[in-house]
Amino acid sequence: MAGCIYSSRVEYNDDVLSGMSFDKYDFIRSQINDSSRSAVVSEYMNNKQYYDSLDY
Template identity: 60%
Template sequence: MNKATKIAITIIAAIIVIGGCIYSGRVEYNDAVLSGMSADKYDYIHSCLGGSATQNDVVKEYIANQKYYDSKFN
């Protein structure tokens, strides 16, 4: 391998590692938000967003309107 190939492989590996860290951080954040949310809140938000909503969609909606959902389900 020449020097350019080694540098390219190192850059690609670094990008993959950084991407993995960002992805795992997002998953951890979603899990933390969802674990603090009651099942009633989750079900209500999920049904309002539609049956194909992902957990990430539910977290985004909840965070955007957290005061509303917290007051509705207290």
């Protein structure tokens, strides 16, 4: 069961990140000082409107 949950989370992160430019990813990563993919996805989804309004 835990493997399925982990796998679903990885797929979710991959889906979110695949729609994001590298510049946006790099900007978010530098803002939160955390390079983990899940932290970047979490920050992005919590502030999606803000990050989408930036010109990247």
